[in-house]
Amino acid sequence: MNLAAARARLAAVPDPEIPAVSLMELGIVRDLRETDAGLEVVLTPTYSGCPATELIADDVRAALAEFGPVTVTLQRVPAWTTDWITPEGRDKLQQYGIVPPQCSAEQAIRVVPRLRCPRCRGAQTEQLSRFGSTPCKSTWRCVDCGEPFEYFKPL
Amino acid sequence: MDAKLTYVLQLADTCLIHAQRLGEWCGHAPVLEEDLALSNMALDLLGQARALLTYAGQLEGAGRDEDQLAFLRLERDYRNVVLVELPNAAASPSDGSGGRDFAFTTLRNAAVAIWLELLYERLQGSADAELAGIAAKSLKEVRYHRQHSSDWVVRLGDGTEESQARMQAALAVLWPYVNELFAAAGVEGVGPAWRELEADWRARWATLMAEATLALPRDSAMQPQGHLGIHSEHMGHLLATMQHLQRAYPGGVW
Numbered sequence: 001m002n003l004a005a006a007r008a009r010l011a012a013v014p015d016p017e018i019p020a021v022s023l024m025e026l027g028i029v030r031d032l033r034e035t036d037a038g039l040e041v042v043l044t045p046t047y048s049g050c051p052a053t054e055l056i057a058d059d060v061r062a063a064l065a066e067f068g069p070v071t072v073t074l075q076r077v078p079a080w081t082t083d084w085i086t087p088e089g090r091d092k093l094q095q096y097g098i099v100p101p102q103c104s105a106e107q108a109i110r111v112v113p114r115l116r117c118p119r120c121r122g123a124q125t126e127q128l129s130r131f132g133s134t135p136c137k138s139t140w141r142c143v144d145c146g147e148p149f150e151y152f153k154p155l
Numbered sequence: 156m157d158a159k160l161t162y163v164l165q166l167a168d169t170c171l172i173h174a175q176r177l178g179e180w181c182g183h184a185p186v187l188e189e190d191l192a193l194s195n196m197a198l199d200l201l202g203q204a205r206a207l208l209t210y211a212g213q214l215e216g217a218g219r220d221e222d223q224l225a226f227l228r229l230e231r232d233y234r235n236v237v238l239v240e241l242p243n244a245a246a247s248p249s250d251g252s253g254g255r256d257f258a259f260t261t262l263r264n265a266a267v268a269i270w271l272e273l274l275y276e277r278l279q280g281s282a283d284a285e286l287a288g289i290a291a292k293s294l295k296e297v298r299y300h301r302q303h304s305s306d307w308v309v310r311l312g313d314g315t316e317e318s319q320a321r322m323q324a325a326l327a328v329l330w331p332y333v334n335e336l337f338a339a340a341g342v343e344g345v346g347p348a349w350r351e352l353e354a355d356w357r358a359r360w361a362t363l364m365a366e367a368t369l370a371l372p373r374d375s376a377m378q379p380q381g382h383l384g385i386h387s388e389h390m391g392h393l394l395a396t397m398q399h400l401q402r403a404y405p406g407g408v409w
Binding site: 077080155 | 188189191192195196197198199200201202203205206284287288289291292293295296298299302303
């Protein structure tokens with residue numbers, strides 16, 4: 001079996017809720033390995049209640065189906081952190097209009113960050129809600145251009 | 156029932172039933188941003204409950220998974236604190252059977268979030284690796300819940316005359332039920348007795364109340380027993396709503 005080919009295929013699987021980035025760029029793929037029973041993919045879910053977890057596992061199985069039997073294992077420890085989003089992933093989030101995390105989760109519980117609008121780069125922005133369209137994001141607005149945007153919360 | 160299983164169920168069911176009440180706001184919150192916030196917090200708690208119930212099923216060893224535990228137990232088998240099963244409208248002047256009261260929801264959310272944060276902080280160091288892993292992950296989530304709900308408590312408490320009066324009324328209803336947050340026994344090598352959280356919780360709550368300019372009601376001697384399976388009259392109604400799909404279509408899946 002060609003593990004490199006499987007890895008390349010896995011790298012192309014997008015996140016179902018933020019398709020601009022891949023699962024690997026989001027840092028939720030812990031491992032891809034060959035076992036006696038076929039391929040095993042180890043994933044770390046983002047949020048406990050993320051409704052996309054099952055869909056992600058299905059997408060991974062479908063993408064790797066041509067390489068034989070695939071087992072998806074969920075690994076909770078260590079807990080997923082936004083520190084694992086790759087530099088490429090961060091760039092793609094930014095281009096997609098979602099500001100990537102600006103600090104660690106530890107810092108985030110103490111201060112509200114100052115964000116630049118991903119569209120007009122304006123510095124006058126405000127947080128509308130700590131929560132957004134998915135558990136991982138908060139909702140913001142740019143005062144300069146008036147557009148709403150989202151922030152990927154540090155976790 | 157095994158002490159460790161009971162301990163896990165007390166936490167799991169408190170997350171589950173709290174999620175159910177928060178989820179009732181979906182589509183009804185005062186503003187869209189808050190609708191998303193309440194639903195997302197409910198989702199986090201449901202996820203935490205799911206992980207805990209999966210573990211409880213393994214501990215039980217009777218082949219029940221998280222869905223069977225969540226949807227097919229009888230009222231007396233749920234071990235959540237009574238606080239989280241109270242209707243969202245518990246503090247409204249009506250009979251409390253319908254409607255939603257944002258003041259009560261917000262206060263309860265803050266009370267539970269502070270409590271969960273304190274409990275998860277301790278459980279992440281548990282000698283039980285499964286529980287420690289769930290706690291470490293959940294802790295990151297409930298910090299956002301605590302932050303968000305505390306902001307609202309301050310905004311509404313230290314708000315208008317109307318909002319303060321409603322918060323104060325909600326606090327009077329909520330307060331006796333808080334006692335149960337410190338009632339469950341600990342299990343050696345698993346997790347602390349809840350009373351070990353009490354001093355920290357009361358200190359944080361006092362700080363929040365001071366900032367929100369809310370006056371604490373007199374302490375009550377009431378000792379709710381939800382963690383022992385003895386629930387309020389609201390629990391049956393909640394379970395009827397929560398369980399009806401699995402009762403009508405046993406084993407139904409998406």
